[in-house]
Amino acid sequence: MELTIFIIVAVLSVVSALGVIFNKNVVYSALFLLVNFLTIAVFYLMLNAQFLGMVQILVYAGAIVVLILFVVMLLGEQLGEDISSWVTPANGVIIVLALILLTIIGTAVTDYPTTGAKGDFTPELIQEYGQAEMIGVTLFTDYLLSVQLAGVLLLVGIVGVIWLARNDEQLPATGDVPTKEA
Amino acid sequence: MIGNWQSVIDKQRMTNLIWLVIALPLAGALFNGIFGRRVGYQVVAKVAPTMVFLAFLIGLGGAFETYARHGKAQLVTLWTWAEIGELNIPISFLVDPLSMTMVLVITGVGFLIHIYATDYMVHHHHGETHPDRDFARFFTFLNLFIASMLVLVLGDNYLMMFIGWELVGACSYLLIGFWHDRGDDPQPAIEIEGGEAVQVAPLLSPAASGMKAFVVNRIGDVGFALGVFLIWTTFGTLQFDQLFSRIASSAEMYRESALHGEFTVISMIALLLFIGAMGKSAQIPLYVWLPDAMAGPTPVSALIHAATMVTAGIYMIVRSNIIYTSAPNVSFLVAMVGALTAFFAATIALVQVDLKRVLAYSTVSQLGYMFMAVGVGAYTAGMFHLVTHAFFKACLFLGAGSVMHALGDVIDIRRMGGLRKKMPHTAMTFYLGGLALAGFPLTAGFFSKDEILAKTFEYSPMLWGIGIVTAGMTAFYTFRAIFLAFEGEPRDQELYDHAHENRLAVTAPLWILAVLAIFGGLLGLPAPLLHGVGIDIPHAMENWLHPVIQQVGHHEVHHLPFITELALFLISGFLGVASIGLAYYFYIVDRSIPQNLARSTHPIFALLVNKYYIDELYNTVFVKPALTLSNTMSRGIDQTLIDGIVDGSAYGIAELGKYLSQLQNGFISRYALATFIGVLFLVGYFFLGGQFPNWIY
Amino acid sequence: MIGAVPLSYYLLLSAILFTIGAGGVLIRRNAIIILMCVEMMMNAVNLTFVAFSSYLDSATGQIFVFMVMVVAAVEVAVGLALLVELNRHKEAVNIDEFNSLKG
Numbered sequence: 001m002e003l004t005i006f007i008i009v010a011v012l013s014v015v016s017a018l019g020v021i022f023n024k025n026v027v028y029s030a031l032f033l034l035v036n037f038l039t040i041a042v043f044y045l046m047l048n049a050q051f052l053g054m055v056q057i058l059v060y061a062g063a064i065v066v067l068i069l070f071v072v073m074l075l076g077e078q079l080g081e082d083i084s085s086w087v088t089p090a091n092g093v094i095i096v097l098a099l100i101l102l103t104i105i106g107t108a109v110t111d112y113p114t115t116g117a118k119g120d121f122t123p124e125l126i127q128e129y130g131q132a133e134m135i136g137v138t139l140f141t142d143y144l145l146s147v148q149l150a151g152v153l154l155l156v157g158i159v160g161v162i163w164l165a166r167n168d169e170q171l172p173a174t175g176d177v178p179t180k181e182a
Numbered sequence: 183m184i185g186n187w188q189s190v191i192d193k194q195r196m197t198n199l200i201w202l203v204i205a206l207p208l209a210g211a212l213f214n215g216i217f218g219r220r221v222g223y224q225v226v227a228k229v230a231p232t233m234v235f236l237a238f239l240i241g242l243g244g245a246f247e248t249y250a251r252h253g254k255a256q257l258v259t260l261w262t263w264a265e266i267g268e269l270n271i272p273i274s275f276l277v278d279p280l281s282m283t284m285v286l287v288i289t290g291v292g293f294l295i296h297i298y299a300t301d302y303m304v305h306h307h308h309g310e311t312h313p314d315r316d317f318a319r320f321f322t323f324l325n326l327f328i329a330s331m332l333v334l335v336l337g338d339n340y341l342m343m344f345i346g347w348e349l350v351g352a353c354s355y356l357l358i359g360f361w362h363d364r365g366d367d368p369q370p371a372i373e374i375e376g377g378e379a380v381q382v383a384p385l386l387s388p389a390a391s392g393m394k395a396f397v398v399n400r401i402g403d404v405g406f407a408l409g410v411f412l413i414w415t416t417f418g419t420l421q422f423d424q425l426f427s428r429i430a431s432s433a434e435m436y437r438e439s440a441l442h443g444e445f446t447v448i449s450m451i452a453l454l455l456f457i458g459a460m461g462k463s464a465q466i467p468l469y470v471w472l473p474d475a476m477a478g479p480t481p482v483s484a485l486i487h488a489a490t491m492v493t494a495g496i497y498m499i500v501r502s503n504i505i506y507t508s509a510p511n512v513s514f515l516v517a518m519v520g521a522l523t524a525f526f527a528a529t530i531a532l533v534q535v536d537l538k539r540v541l542a543y544s545t546v547s548q549l550g551y552m553f554m555a556v557g558v559g560a561y562t563a564g565m566f567h568l569v570t571h572a573f574f575k576a577c578l579f580l581g582a583g584s585v586m587h588a589l590g591d592v593i594d595i596r597r598m599g600g601l602r603k604k605m606p607h608t609a610m611t612f613y614l615g616g617l618a619l620a621g622f623p624l625t626a627g628f629f630s631k632d633e634i635l636a637k638t639f640e641y642s643p644m645l646w647g648i649g650i651v652t653a654g655m656t657a658f659y660t661f662r663a664i665f666l667a668f669e670g671e672p673r674d675q676e677l678y679d680h681a682h683e684n685r686l687a688v689t690a691p692l693w694i695l696a697v698l699a700i701f702g703g704l705l706g707l708p709a710p711l712l713h714g715v716g717i718d719i720p721h722a723m724e725n726w727l728h729p730v731i732q733q734v735g736h737h738e739v740h741h742l743p744f745i746t747e748l749a750l751f752l753i754s755g756f757l758g759v760a761s762i763g764l765a766y767y768f769y770i771v772d773r774s775i776p777q778n779l780a781r782s783t784h785p786i787f788a789l790l791v792n793k794y795y796i797d798e799l800y801n802t803v804f805v806k807p808a809l810t811l812s813n814t815m816s817r818g819i820d821q822t823l824i825d826g827i828v829d830g831s832a833y834g835i836a837e838l839g840k841y842l843s844q845l846q847n848g849f850i851s852r853y854a855l856a857t858f859i860g861v862l863f864l865v866g867y868f869f870l871g872g873q874f875p876n877w878i879y
Numbered sequence: 880m881i882g883a884v885p886l887s888y889y890l891l892l893s894a895i896l897f898t899i900g901a902g903g904v905l906i907r908r909n910a911i912i913i914l915m916c917v918e919m920m921m922n923a924v925n926l927t928f929v930a931f932s933s934y935l936d937s938a939t940g941q942i943f944v945f946m947v948m949v950v951a952a953v954e955v956a957v958g959l960a961l962l963v964e965l966n967r968h969k970e971a972v973n974i975d976e977f978n979s980l981k982g
Contacts, residue, residue: 001883002883002884003883003884006884006888010888010892013892013896014892014895014896014899017895017896017899017900017919018899020899020903020912020915020916020919021899021902021903021906021907021912021916026909026911026912029911029912029915030911030915033915033918033919036896036919036922037922040922040925040926043889043892043926043929043930044926044929046884047889047929047930047932047933048933049929049932049933049941051941052929052941052944052945055945055948056925056948059948059951059952060918060922060948060951063952064918064951064952064955067955067956067959068911068914068915068955068959071911071959071962071963072911074963075911075962075963075966075972081907081908081909081973086906091905091906094855094858094902094905094906095902095906097858097859097862098898098899098901098902098905099898100862100866101858101861101862101865101898101901102894102895102898104862104865104866104869105865105869105890105891105894105897105898106891106894107869108869109887109890109891109894110887110891114886114887114890114931114934116935117935118935118936118937119935119936119937119938119939120936121932121936121937121938121941122936123936134938135938135941135942135945138938138942139942139945142942143942146942146946150945150946150949150950153949153950153953154949154952154953156953157952157953157956157957158956160957160960161956161957161960164957164960164961164963164964165960165963165964847978848977848978848979849974849975849978850974850977850978851905851908851974851975854904854905855905858901858904858905
């Protein structure tokens with residue numbers, strides 16, 4: 001049962017991922033991306049990371065894809081390059097390289113069994129305390145510094161975006177001091 | 183009253199202040215070097231001599247205290263300069279009769295020459311005065327020289343002596359090349375009536391002369407440095423007192439083995455140090471720089487290249503007397519080299535037409551005398567001659583400078599003549615200095631030279647023979663120059679008309695030095711001779727320096743018989759007078775004799791005029807091959823090979839960069855592709871079980 | 880529930896998604912698509928983190944995913960702002976048009 005769901009969703013995920021790339025229309029690409037993100041969220045749920053699944057839907061599907069769609073509309077550049085223009089020797093090489101990468105990783109993950117010491121983030125504890133609480137406690141105790149840094153990163157991002165997005169013509173030029181005409 | 187005086191002496195105030203002797207001229211040098219251009223030449227002209235005079239006063243006090251404690255050496259330690267393992271080099275000064283003698287000569291004669299230079303370095307034209315444009319620089323170097331020379335003579339170890347040795351060399355270089363923008367000075371050929379004219383090589387430019395002096399001195403300095411190293415490795419100390427007491431304990435042994443034909447380590451040290459002395463004191467074969475050093479301003483020639491620096495070699499040997507006494511084989515070499523140099527230089531001086539060169543070769547010759555003296559073990563006589571020579575040779579050089587100054591830098595005696603009427607003071611003092619140099623009886627030079635000759639006769643009559651012939655030639659060439667310059671008819675009327683006596687700043691030092699040149703002999707009256715006629719006046723110099731000279735063994739002091747002493751005394755006296763007479767006859771009475779002589783002995787004459795072609799020989803044998811080698815190295819090895827590699831690698835990298843920069847084509851997708859391929863390799867490497875070698879981590 | 884799907888399946892899936900994303904970055908010229916592909920690659924990595932986290936009972940993987948999400952959000956925001964700005968100047972989103980930073 002599990003495996004069946006996994007395979008169905010995985011196929012959906014891969015197809016949507018391919019759909020993102022091999023699509024002339026940017027809007028369709030964005031929508032395929034949305035599907036892809038949702039399938040990832042499903043995997044999160046299946047992996048017993050429900051909280052992360054919700055965040056995935058909120059942040060990626062809710063915010064990022066919308067943002068992308070918004071920009072696509074804003075720029076009005078809905079159409080990408082012609083599909084026929086993709087068939088180039090360079091792209092062939094890239095696809096071969098990608099397949100090589102895939103082969104390597106695939107060999108690695110199937111040939112080498114994953115081992116490691118188990119942690120204390122067990123389903124039983126999660127049942128007892130609740131996932132959001134446990135992640136929250138971990139975030140604000142063990143990983144406080146990372147959270148702070150993430151906050152700073154977000155702030156820098158906000159400032160950068162505001163600076164990029166300002167309209168130069170409407171703002172007075174900085175350092176432009178009006179001078180009296182002699 | 184006397185008791186108070188004694189207590190003042192006992193406190194050794196001046197001795198402890200001896201560092202000021204060095205510090206004052208150094209301060210003068212710093213002041214003139216930093217502020218000299220701003221404060222104007224009159225201030226410089228006061229500061230520089232004042233500093234040297236103050237140093238002289240302190241030196242006088244130090245000498246007096248040394249005398250009061252009967253010549254006992256006193257160490258004045260300032261601080262430890264270096265302490266590395268066993269090597270301990272203190273900055274300390276040795277106040278003893280020898281160093282005080284040198285200090286007094288350096289600061290005394292130095293002061294007079296400073297005074298002289300304050301006027302000499304100012305050019306008077308039609309009532310206007312123009313100081314030399316580098317007036318301050320000149321006095322900076324001159325003061326620095328005084329300080330350096332004092333380091334040389336006051337240092338109480340060989341390292342400080344070596345530092346002084348190098349510093350005076352540097353000052354000498356700086357001052358010879360003082361007029362660095364002047365070029366070579368072509369000389370007119372010497373015309374001989376009815377004979378072929380003899381070409382004269384052009385005088386080297388000051389810059390080239392300075393370089394020559396520096397390079398030749400380097401050769402000697404290598405020897406000196408090696409000698410110092412050998413002392414350190416052999417005896418483990420460079421301090422004079424420790425070293426000399428160590429050598430003295432086995433001096434007899436060294437002496438014996440050296441006399442039996444063994445070349446001991448002491449002999450090696452003595453030889454290496456002597457090589458240094460050869461360079462600094464212009465002895466064969468390293469004398470060639472001194473005549474060319476005359477390209478410097480005349481006060482420099484007088485101070486550095488006659489009175490003080492060139493005598494550093496003598497000082498060094500007298501200071502190291504125990505080493506040379508322990509190495510009689512090297513001492514003999516010293517005496518031989520000295521005698522040969524004395525003779526050789528005197529022959530060249532016979533025919534030179536440049537007044538300063540005559541004096542320069544005379545200096546080389548007189549230094550040869552001094553080496554002969556110290557070589558035969560007559561250290562006191564060597565020092566005595568050093569002192570008197572400083573007086574009369576400084577006097578003569580300053581006189582020559584006075585003539586140059588009056589004639590607008592003309593120094594060729596062929597263009598002088600009759601100057602006595604125009605420049606009475608200069609002429610008179612030149613005469614007095616010349617008499618001393620010629621060894622005219624009862625002048626300072628007579629006593630010192632006679633003492634050297636007497637001691638040499640004791641040692642080897644053969645060397646005495648060379649010495650006495652040289653003495654005759656000395657008197658002859660000195661008065662040849664004097665008669666040509668100051669007597670007879672003016673040969674260049676225009677120059678003669680412009681000539682004038684110089685100011686007091688020039689004539690006063692001349693007179694003082696002239697008086698010293700005449701009466702300096704009182705420092706060393708021939709005691710044995712006087713004793714023979716019933717007068718007991720001690721040899722002042724010998725008594726004074728006695729504590730410095732260490733006796734080896736207990737061979738009794740045997741004096742020559744009175745009659746021999748007297749004979750030597752009379753011979754040298756007579757020879758001096760006779761040679762002056764000969765010069766008078768040649769150059770005043772019958773001017774055709776030297777012309778005829780030059781014509782009849784034309785090859786010899788040309789050989790002498792061209793200084794035995796030694797410069798040309800050295801040029802061919804040493805300088806040219808060295809230059810060729812250097813050029814080959816510079817063009818072939820350095821420019822082609824080394825630069826080829828260096829430039830080539832830089833060029834190669836630049837070319838590579840040009841190609842590689844095409845990869846940075848601005849297309850982000852290409853960059854991404856490159857990154858992807860890199861990732862592919864890394865991922866492949868890690869995932870497929872590979873591991874980086876350990877050094878990566 | 881867990882254990883029915885082996886870990887290697889998740890890893891293989893995320894490898895496939897990552898490769899597709901990387902290929903997309905390389906093949907496409909449209910800057911927006913490239914941004915999307917980058918997001919997809921990050922998601923693939925996130926999936927690995929979560930899979931490991933789940934199989935090893937460790938919270939660290941999930942925390943890491945949070946951080947990646949923050950970075951991704953900032954990246955998208957800045958990236959899109961840059962795109963808008965570039966579009967103002969050059970009327971293009973094709974990255975090959977922006978090649979003035981060449982050596």
